[in-house]
Amino acid sequence: MGAPEPISVQAHLADCLALVRPLPPLELALRDALGCVLAEDVVSPRPLPAFDNSAMDGYAVRVRDVAEAREDSPVGLPVVADVAAGHTGALRLAGGTTVRIMTGAPVPPGAEAVVPVEWTDRGVSHVRIRRCPEPGQHVRRAGEDVRAGDVVLEAGTRLQARHIGVLAAVGRARVRVRPRPRVVVLSTGSEIVEPGLGLEHGQLHDANGFLLASAVQELGAIAYRVAGVPDDAAELSAVLDDQLVRADVIITSGGVSEGAYDTVKEVLQASPAFTGRFVKVAMQPGMPQGAGVLGEDGTPILTLPGNPVSAFVSFEVFVRPALRRMLGEEGPDPLRPRVRAVAEEAWTSAPAKAQYVRAATRLEGGRLLVRPVGGHGSHLVTALARTDCLAVVPVGVGRVEVGDEVDCVLLGPAPAGVS
Numbered sequence: 001m002g003a004p005e006p007i008s009v010q011a012h013l014a015d016c017l018a019l020v021r022p023l024p025p026l027e028l029a030l031r032d033a034l035g036c037v038l039a040e041d042v043v044s045p046r047p048l049p050a051f052d053n054s055a056m057d058g059y060a061v062r063v064r065d066v067a068e069a070r071e072d073s074p075v076g077l078p079v080v081a082d083v084a085a086g087h088t089g090a091l092r093l094a095g096g097t098t099v100r101i102m103t104g105a106p107v108p109p110g111a112e113a114v115v116p117v118e119w120t121d122r123g124v125s126h127v128r129i130r131r132c133p134e135p136g137q138h139v140r141r142a143g144e145d146v147r148a149g150d151v152v153l154e155a156g157t158r159l160q161a162r163h164i165g166v167l168a169a170v171g172r173a174r175v176r177v178r179p180r181p182r183v184v185v186l187s188t189g190s191e192i193v194e195p196g197l198g199l200e201h202g203q204l205h206d207a208n209g210f211l212l213a214s215a216v217q218e219l220g221a222i223a224y225r226v227a228g229v230p231d232d233a234a235e236l237s238a239v240l241d242d243q244l245v246r247a248d249v250i251i252t253s254g255g256v257s258e259g260a261y262d263t264v265k266e267v268l269q270a271s272p273a274f275t276g277r278f279v280k281v282a283m284q285p286g287m288p289q290g291a292g293v294l295g296e297d298g299t300p301i302l303t304l305p306g307n308p309v310s311a312f313v314s315f316e317v318f319v320r321p322a323l324r325r326m327l328g329e330e331g332p333d334p335l336r337p338r339v340r341a342v343a344e345e346a347w348t349s350a351p352a353k354a355q356y357v358r359a360a361t362r363l364e365g366g367r368l369l370v371r372p373v374g375g376h377g378s379h380l381v382t383a384l385a386r387t388d389c390l391a392v393v394p395v396g397v398g399r400v401e402v403g404d405e406v407d408c409v410l411l412g413p414a415p416a417g418v419s
């Protein structure tokens, strides 16, 4: 029997997505909800502003009382009260008088406008006013921002600082959101050593664990990184067992190809607690992949290849969409805009595979150009630092020529002028 045919990227992505579902919502205190996806439509219980208030430090007046005020012939009025922001007492403006009022203070009934202090002699018990305001001038009306019962934030919104500000403004202390998935990131391989420690010949530092845990965090999920687990079946089984208690999902890297010590594949395939499959995906890099569920609760586990570039691309293509689903985020990924760019160098691709090329874009004469960075090998990790997109060459294309348009997944915000 020959090796099974590679499956398509779309087929493996569908497998990964089928393993996960949005986490059940819970109520979180506002500050803890930053980065989470809202699971309710948020309605303002009251109008905002809640009361008519002054937009300026000045004097609240009836317009007719200052209608004759001019630069060269000011109108004088007695100042009968001071109203600061936070004033809660009842006060009514009597005709022929004024009250000194501060920005944000309630405008007393009877007042029609606010005269800014700059138009006056700044009097305390008596003020001379040199200009007449329009009716309503410098008064911020109750409800002009939002009315009671209006929806201010819709379910599905990923909460950023500005959304948290709006929630606080409408008086919410807690909010219903999808919790952040807890993601265990586990690096495997007897050669893997913690950064900061010295290396023997044949060893290397755990790039994947740090890369993947950081990618998880950047996405708004919680990462628990487990340092290099050696290629020992009993030890890996024990670690997986231990980690299940704190994982909504497990991501491993390494040990999934054809080697004698590809322990992740070996352990999971032999485990009665695992249901899933190991496949070759028609992509480069990132070909060997596995996905399934593990343990009593059916915890999703996605097993990524060990080469760091393969692990990174696998995260972008498979893990990222799965975590977004768990977070409750649907639709196109706002953090990964897709653009078309013009190849400024030619390169080759295996026509049987989708190729995800580390690449860099630049704008020239209003056109977005793209060129590969680093070499082909998926062990060439440092070029990731010079990469701002993944250029995607679809199955069936064997060569990208200079001037060809290529689909690019941007790894950061789109450059100005590009959409």
Ligand SMILES: Nc1nc2c(c(=O)[nH]1)N[C@H]1C(S)=C(S)[C@@H](COP(=O)(O)OP(=O)(O)OC[C@H]3O[C@@H](n4cnc5c(N)ncnc54)[C@H](O)[C@@H]3O)O[C@H]1N2
Binding pocket: 187, 188, 189, 191, 192, 204, 205, 206, 207, 208, 209, 253, 254, 255, 256, 257, 258, 259, 262, 285, 286, 287, 288, 304, 305, 306, 307, 308, 310, 378, 379
């Ligand atoms: N006979 C075959 N050999 C290989 C195949 C194949 O189909 N047949 N596939 C190749 C491809 S493609 C890939 S990708 C790799 C994937 O291998 P594994 O997932 O089993 O990964 P390892 O063998 O454990 O490691 C591969 C490579 O990556 C380094 N590595 C692993 N973990 C880390 C880490 N946490 N940080 C940094 N670097 C890491 C590891 O030292 C190896 O150099 O298999 C090919 N072989």
Ligand code: MOO
Binding pocket: 283, 284, 285, 286, 287, 288, 305, 307, 310, 378
């Ligand atoms: O698929 Mo491997 O990921 O080519 O390096």
